[in-house]
Amino acid sequence: MTEPMDKQPPVFAVRKLWKVFGPRAGRVPDTPELAALSPADLRARTGCTGAVQDVSFDVRRGEVFVVMGLSGSGKSTLVRCLTRLIEPTSGSIAIDGEDVLSMDKARLRELRRHRAAMVFQHFGLLPHRSVIDNVAYGLEIQGVGRAQRRARAAEVVAKVGLDGLEHRRPGQLSGGQQQRVGLARALAVDPEVLLFDEPFSALDPLIRRDMQDEVVRLHREEGRTMVFITHDLNEALRLGDRIALMRDGRIVQLGTPEEIVGSPADEYVRDFVRDVPREQVMTVRTAMRPVADAAEAESGPAVAPDATVASAIEAVARAGAPARVMDQGRCVGVVDQAALLAVVAGLSAEGVAA
Template sequence: MNTTTEPGNPTGTTTGAPVFSVQNLWKVFGPKADQVPADPALAALDPAGLRARTGCTAAVHDVSFDVRKGEVFVVMGLSGSGKSTLVRCLTRLIEPTAGTIAIDGEDVRAMDRTRLRELRRHRAAMVFQHFGLLPHRTVLDNVAYGLEIQGVGKAERRARAKEIVAKVGLDGMEQRRPSQLSGGQRQRVGLARALAVDPQVLLFDEPFSALDPLIRRDMQEEVVRLHREEGRTMVFITHDLSEALKLGDRIALMRDGRVVQLGSPEEIVARPADDYVREFVRDVPREQVLTVRTAMRPGGCGAPDHPGALPPDAVVADAVKAVARSGRAACVVEGGRCLGVVDHARLLGVVAGVESPAKEAV
């Protein structure tokens, strides 16, 4: 959703210092778990070999990444890949075995109980698949609960909760109980409760996986809207590739506790790192993910103000329609400057998965 590119940051993500910085993170379950990251021979074993040798499972295996301010960072993988364990390690809901985690440069693993409580209450709020709403409380009081825990006065917290209830589309439902709400409405209450404490980061652990498809799509749109309006940093866990592609500025694709590829949705679809990723993205409609930046021929076009000009983040599907309507190649324009040209043949080549034309200019 955000495509600002920073020198030395080819993934096209939000610039600035990282909110979360994770380096060489491990979470190992089993006897003498701390020996696994420290022993290169054990660390190099595949999951079956590690279990046979030590009885241990590396749910998170030497993972490193940064989450930058204002981006939606998606961690995706199948069941058992380690994605939910990873997000719980960020706030030490699960204690890591080894590695470093920092939020705004502060060492999370060194935090005492008081500082850790402050992290979870104020700085990084979780939104879970299971809403955990208090059944005897109204929508308004559920949303205000985190503020109550923080010691915010009743009038102030209810005013803040009412504002957030309206923001997530539940205006008029403030006095209902959770039992009177649909699944999608209950999930909106869970989202509102997390937003009410104004966290620096929202952490989503497969929040929509139990919802019906139409409700799930509505909630995805809600996340997109909130991110567009507020620019809030989000870490989103999902097993659904279409959800990851829709929401993520960058995606970390996990398998057996490892990150097998980290990049923008466009990078992952256009240049899968291995056969596992290639199989994952095989059925993705490329024209809905890849942009004209991938398809264009670099160079000036002489008419950057032409009405058929396209922005570089326009998806190929829209570009095909624009070129077909005009009957001519289209300029790719950013900031009044022509970056390149796309024509029908190049666009269809990208859709068909032909080697990226952009490589011709290298």
């Protein structure tokens, strides 16, 4: 039996990570007085910028871990630190328990080529090569033979929906198709973790939605661990199992989409999620109450605990009765219209009952 994600050892374990740019950067995390300064005060006093400041988190195996924040929040610097594309100033990073900061050049190459593949906003495709040869490029660097790497590339090209385009050049593709090539190239090396650095932000909205669907589909089919960087809250809520919301180099809240929308940590997060349709994010667990009697446990429509409040409102309205919350064939609670609407309004079910 497979352990739940939160019970397995983390893929990435990050502790007290700092990345400071500027003169004598190492003194900032080592000096409590400097470490506590605001970004503006730190720059004025030392000439340094704390791009990532005292950040700690785990990435669980098989989850989509989203890091989001506005421009300048430190999210892209953070993801580049994970594989030392940017060298951290201090702290620790481990992948499967192995210390990333102590890796030599050969071990780092192995990490980037085999274990943690990056998908960037700018695709970086080789314009003179066909789609299939672009996809096979990482395997070519690894020394895989031509026949084997092209066979693997053909599999991945089909997986990302580029059948029939194998022999086109990047210049003959749309932006969305080019991004699919970039995704296929990362998948071809079969990495343990996919690292996405705002990969869809330059795409048109409809193409962006298609690519989000592609990530959701690939994750559902493969269960691959993903770290996804974005400045778009809707994208974060749609893709993330958990979200780390950054501001000024620090994580201000880390939680599930439901936790972030339902229980914002501070005014900054509250402002961020103010316009989110709560009924599309909050689940039935938030609104359900205990079963009053045996009859209540046997009547009414059935909904799952992780169903959205929106879908439960529809079920209750259609039946004209409270819904049973069913988990593995067992009734674990009941939701009614008042409790569901209270969640939409941002109130607790207890508050409405009172």
